[in-house]
Amino acid sequence: MSTALLHHADCLGHVTPYGHPEQVARLEYVSRALSTDEFAPLVRVEAPLGEDAHLLLAHPQAYVTAIRNAAPADETISLDPDTHMSPGSLNAALRAVGANVKAVDMVLDGEVGNAFCATRPPGHHAEKQTPMGFCLFGNAVIAARHALRAHGLSRAAIIDFDVHHGNGTQDLVWDDADILFASSHQSPLYPGSGKPEEQGAHGQIVNVPLPPNSDGTLFRKSYERIVFPAVEAHKPEIIIISAGFDAHRDDPLANLNLIEEDFAWATREICRLADGLCGGRVVSTLEGGYDLDALASSAAAHVRTLMEAAK
Template sequence: MQTLYITHPECRLHEMGEWHPESPHRLDAINDQLISSGLRGLIDEREAVPAQEADILRVHTPSLLAQLRRLSPVRGYAEIDPDTLMNSHTLAAAFAAAGAGITAIDAIMDGQASTAFCSVRPPGHHARPAQAMGFCFFNNLAVTVAYALEKYGFKRIAIIDFDVHHGNGTEEIFEEDSRILMCSFFQHPLFPNVCTENPGPNMVNVPAPAHADGAALREIVESRWMPRLEAFQPEIIFVSAGFDGHRDDMLGEFDMLESDYAWITEKLVDLADRSAQGRIVSFLEGGYDLSALGRSVAVHIKALAKL
C-alpha cells in the first residue's frame, strides 16, 4: 500500500522574512531531494484539505483563533513573538497544515494507504492551547489526534516526537489523557525549556544533553520508549518529525545523521505493523539546514514506504 505525501500550496506562501530559518525553501529542499532520489514517483502526492474551525477548537481556545484572525496582516508582517511572525498567507497556511493530518487519517482509515508524511509548514508541536509560539500557530499533530479520537474512536494512540526541541504544546494538550502515550527525546537545556519536571504518567519525554549522538539517542529509544510502546500496543502512531537534531543543523546541538532517522522510523514501522495495522501519520516539524533536511526526510519517507 502506498505512502501518502500530503502538502498544500499555501504552505509555500507563508514566510517570516528572508532572515528566518523556517522558510519556504525548506519545502523546496524536500521536494528536490525526493525528485533526485527517485522517491517522488513512488509515493502518492495529495493536496491537503484545510482544517475546519471546529477541528482547531478541539485543541485550541477560541481566543487564540480570534487573536490570529485579528493580527493577520493584509501586507507586511505581524509579530506573535520575536521569532514567530504572520504574513498575509500565514493563517491559510496554518489551516492547511492542520488539515493535512486529517486528510491523511481519513485516507488511511478508508484503506487507501497505511502511512503518510505531511510536508507542511508552519510546524506545530510548540503551539499551546491558547498560545502560538516557536514558529508554530496550530498544533497540527494534536488537531489530527483529537479528530481521530472523536471520529474513529481510537483507544490507544502513540505520539512520537524526535525534534531537537521539546514538543511542549503537544505535551500540554495530552498530558493525563490515558488514551495517549507520548514518547520523545529533546536537547535540554534548549528552547522552550519547559515540561522537563514531573511529567504525566502517559509521557515518556527524555531530556538529553547537547552533542548527544545517534548511539545515545538510539539507546533512549530502545530502553525508554520501546518497553512502554510495546506494553501500550498503539492502534495508530503519529510522529512529530523534526530533523533539526542533525549534526549539520544550526538550531540544535545533537549529532544525529540520516541513518539515525531511518533507524527510528524503521523501529516505528515495525511496531505499527505488529500493533497498529501499519498505520503511521508523520508531520514535518523542525529541520533548517536545507541539505540535511532534504536528505533526512527522504530516508524517513523511504522507511515509511518500506522502500
Template sequence: MATGFYSHPDCLLHDMGPWHPECPARLQAIEDQLIASRIDTLIEREEAPLASEEDLARVHTQAHIDFVKETAPSVGRAEIDPDTLMSPGSYHAALRAAGAAVAATDAVIAGTYDNAFCSVRPPGHHAEPARAMGFCLFNNIAIAARHALEVHGLERVAIIDFDVHHGNGTEAAFSGDPRVLMCSFFQHPFYPYSGADNHASNMVNLPMPARTKGMAVREAVDLMWLPRLDEFKPQMIFVSAGFDAHREDDLGNMGLVEDDYTWLTEQIRAVAKRHAKGRIVSSLEGGYNLSALGRSVVAHVRALAEI
C-alpha cells in the same frame, strides 16, 4: 498500498522574513531531494485541504483560533513573539498544515494508504491550546491525534516527537490523558525549557545533553520508548518529525545523521505493524539546514514506504 505525501502550495505563502530559518525554501529543499533520490514517483501525492475551525477547536481554544485569524496582516508582517510572525499567507498556510494531518489521518484509517507524511509548514508542536509560539500557530499533530480519538473513535494513540526541541504544545494538550502515550527526545536544557520535569504517567520524555549522537539516542529509545509503546499497544501512531537534531543543523547541537532517522522510523513502523495495523501519520516539524533536511526527510519517507 503506498505512502501518502500531503502538501500544498499555500504552505509556501507563510513567510516570516528573509532572516528567518523557518522559510519556504524548506519545502522546496524536500522536493528537490525527493526528485534527486528518485522516490518522488513512488509515493502518492495529495493536496492538503483546509482544516475547519471544528478541527482546530478539538485542541485549541476559540480565543486562540480567533487571535491567529485576526492577527494575520493584509500586508507586511505581524509579530506574535520575536520568533513567530505572520504574513498575509500565514493563516491559510496554517489551515493547510493542520488540514493535511487531518486528511492523512482519514486516509490512513480508511485504508487508502498504509501511512502518510505531511510536508507542510508552519510546524506545530510548540503551539499550546491557547498560545502560538516557537514558529508554530496551530498544533498539527495534536489536532490529527484528537481527530482520530474523537471522530474515528480510536481508544489509544501514540505520539512520537523526535525534534531537537521539546514539543511543549503537544504535551500541554495531552498530559495526563490516558488515551495518549507521548514519547519524545529533545536537547536539554534548550528552548522551550520544558519537558524534563513532567511526571505525567503518559509522557515518556528523554532529555538529552548537547552533542548527543545517534547511538545514544537509539539506546535510549530502545530502553525507554519501545517497551512503553508495546505495553500501551497504540491503535495508531502520530509522528512530529523534526530533523533539527541533525549534526549539520545550527539551530540545535545534537549529532544525528540520516541513518538515525531511518532507524527511528523503522522502529516506529515495527510498533505500528505489531499493534496499529501499520497506521502512521507523520508531519514535518523542525529542520533548518536545507540540505540535511531534504536528505533526512527522504530517509524518513523511504523507511515509511519501505523503499
C-alpha cells in the same frame, strides 16, 4: 499499500522575516528531494484547508479567533520574537492542519499504509492558547484527537524526535489518558521544558532529554530502553510522528549529532512497532530542521523508510 505525501503550495505562502530559520526554502528543499523517480510511487495529495472544528480539537475558540484576527492583510507581523504571520500564513497553517486530518482519514480508511505531511508552519510548540516557537496550531495533537473522535479509536501515541521539546504537544495532551506523548530532545535547549519528571496527569508523557553532543548511539539506546517500551505498553491504535530533523549534526540551532541513518532507523523501528500494535498505521508530520541540505536528505531518508514499511 502505498505511502501518501500530503502537501500544498499555500504552505509556501507563509513568509518569515529575512534570515529567519523557518523559511520558505525549507519546504522547497523537501519537495525537491521528494520529486525524484525514487519517490514516484508516493500517492500525492493536495492538503485541504483545516476547519475550525479541527482547530477546536486542540485549542479553545478564543485562541482560534485571536489567530484568525491577527492574520495581516499586507505585511508580516510578530506574535512573539520567534513566531510571525504574513498574509499567507493563516492559509498555510490551515493546510498543515488539513493535511494531518486528511492523512489520518486516508490511513484509517485503508487507502494508504502510512503518510507524511510535508507542510509548514510546524506545530509542536503551539500551546493551548499561546503561539510560539514558529508554531500556530498543534498539528500532531489535532491528528491524534481526530483519529480518536472521528474514527472511534481508543488510544493514540505521538512520538516526537525533533531536537526541541514539544512543549505545545505536552501542554495539549497533559490530561489525556488516551494519548501517549513521547519526546526525545536536547537539554538544555529551547523551550526549556521536557524534564523526565514531567509525566502528565496520567503518567502518559515520556520525556527523554539528551545532553548536547549526543550521537546516534545514545539516541537509539534511549528509544530502545525508554520510548519503545512505553509505546508498547500504551497499545496505540495509530502512531503520529512529529518528524523534526534539527537533531542532525549540521543543524545550526542545536547540538545533537544525528545523521540521516539515525532518522531512518527511528522511522523503521516506529513502523515495526506500528505493524505489531496497530496494523502499521502511521502518520508523520514535518516539524523542525533548519540546515536546508540536511533537512532535505533526512526527510528523504524518513519518507523512503515509510515507503518500505508500507509495501
